[in-house]
Amino acid sequence: xxxxxxxxGSNIDPEANVPRALKLLARDLPVLAISTFYRTPALGRPNDxxxxxxxxxxxxxxxxxxxxxxxxxxxxxxxxxxxPDRYAPRTIDLxxxxxxxxxxxxxxLKLPHPDILHRRFVAAPLFELAPTLVLPGSDxxxxxxxxxxxxxxxxxxxxxxxxxxxxxxxxxxxxx
Numbered sequence: 001x002x003x004x005x006x007x008x009g010s011n012i013d014p015e016a017n018v019p020r021a022l023k024l025l026a027r028d029l030p031v032l033a034i035s036t037f038y039r040t041p042a043l044g045r046p047n048d049x050x051x052x053x054x055x056x057x058x059x060x061x062x063x064x065x066x067x068x069x070x071x072x073x074x075x076x077x078x079x080x081x082x083x084p085d086r087y088a089p090r091t092i093d094l095x096x097x098x099x100x101x102x103x104x105x106x107x108x109l110k111l112p113h114p115d116i117l118h119r120r121f122v123a124a125p126l127f128e129l130a131p132t133l134v135l136p137g138s139d140x141x142x143x144x145x146x147x148x149x150x151x152x153x154x155x156x157x158x159x160x161x162x163x164x165x166x167x168x169x170x171x172x173x174x175x176x
Contacts, residue, residue, distance in 0.1 A: 002100025004060045005129065006071065007053070007113065007122050009093040011042060014052035015160060017078055021092045022056065022168055024074045029067075031168045033057040035125035037161045038154040043119075048089055052157065054164075055097065055125035064099040065109055071096060097126060103137030112136055117145055120152040 006025075010017045022031060037054035060067050071094040078092045097113040104111045112135045115122045123146045126133070133142045 001059060002102070003130065004058050004067070004099050005097040005126055006056050006058060007093070007095040007097050007115070008056060009051050009053045010091060011049045011051040011089050012091045017091045018052055018160070019164060019167065021074055021078055021094065022164060024077060025058065026168050028070065030059040031056055032059055033129050034161065034165050034169065035128045037157045037164070038121055038125070039157055040121045040152065040154050042089075043087060045087060051121075052160065053121040053125070054161070055122070055129055057129050060099070064096065064102055064104070064111060067099070068096050068109055097122065098133070098136065101136045116142070118149070120146065120149040121154055123149060124154065
């Protein structure tokens with residue numbers, strides 16, 4: 001089975017919306033691993049509320065495009081409405097980051113997700129879950145990506161992280 005990673009973010013009531021989103025996803029897809037979640041400032045928008053960001057690994061049987069649609073349905077169920085301003089506050093943001101060894105660039109789907117190369121709050125949690133991952137379609141190890149990115153304020157949220165792991169992962173599973 002392909003290793004599948006999804007970026008998770010919210011800056012509208014994130015302590016409620018992140019768990020809600022993951023519980024909705026877990027109804028149809030097994031959640032295999034959960035990275036540390038972090039509080040981060042909104043990029044370039046100092047007056048917006050901070051985000052809560054992390055990465056999950058899931059088991060998937062849909063295929064990448066259907067999975068992307070399932071993520072969008074989960075976003076819609078939590079009130080996410082896509083706006084022209086792609087950086088507007090949001091209840092939940094679910095991005096398909098990596099789907100096995102798939103490398104794809106189309107209007108509908110980009111794999112691996114381009115934000116991995118530009119956002120520390122995406123790359124660092126991905127590295128936590130998959131430290132030996134080499135991004136498909138390149139020779140770029142995710143660890144090298146993290147080292148290449150500028151520092152960015154990321155406050156770990158151990159309470160939220162532990163809550164999510166306790167509620168969504170099988171007890172006894174090793175977890176970073």
